Amino acid sequence: MTTVGNYAERIYSGGTPMTSNAAYWNGTFGWFSSGETRNRFVISTEKTITQAGIDNSSTKLATKYDIVMASAGQGFTRGQISMLLIDTYVNQSVIVIKSERNILPYLFWNLVNRYDELRAISDSSSIRGSLTTKMIAAFEIPLANEQSLQAFADFAWSVIPQIENNLLENERLTALRDSLLPKLMSGEIDVTDIQL
Secondary structure, eight states, X not given: XXXXXXHEEEEEEOOOOOXXXXXXXXXXXXXXXXXXXXXXXXXXXXXXXXXXXXXXXOOEEEOTTOEEEEOSOSTTOTTOEEEESSOEEEOTTEEEEEEOTTTHHHHHHHHXXXXXXXXXXXXXXXXXXXXXXXXXXXXXXXXXXXXXXXXXHHHHHHHHHHHHHHHHHHXXXXXXXXXXXXXXXXXXXXXXXXXX
16 A cells, blocks of 8 residues: 555645636636535536735646645545636635646546545544545555556546547537527427428
């Protein structure tokens, strides 16, 4: 056995710009919160922040392919794992795990499948029932040899871009549906003569 910390290059969490300051929000930079870990792969964020929000808070940048974990949250959130397919800033209830490209898929899928264990250590080891960066760094993971890590990475990196493309296509089709449906309902577009 080894630990997540031995496989990771860096483990950290972020912060939140002051919510009452409108100058910090609705900017051009993604901002990821713990609840968004409900998506296994992340192609967008629900909120955005400005450069002023970045400069005046402890939020930190996580980059494409980083592993993100909800360290706190209501219901099922705490312990959920996602892989970022975008660069985004993160809040204080998100733990970011950076790792080398040949290790990252193994680390990601191992942690994804250990949700119950992650919940258990947060419940038993923390007063607030939250996960910490120290807990995650010390979390045990089977030690894999270099050949196995590379074989798994080779397979995973052939699949991850396909997952990303599918998610982006779904997003594009959803936007198309949302723009066409009101026009169909109002009669602005007539499809009665189309034969399927």
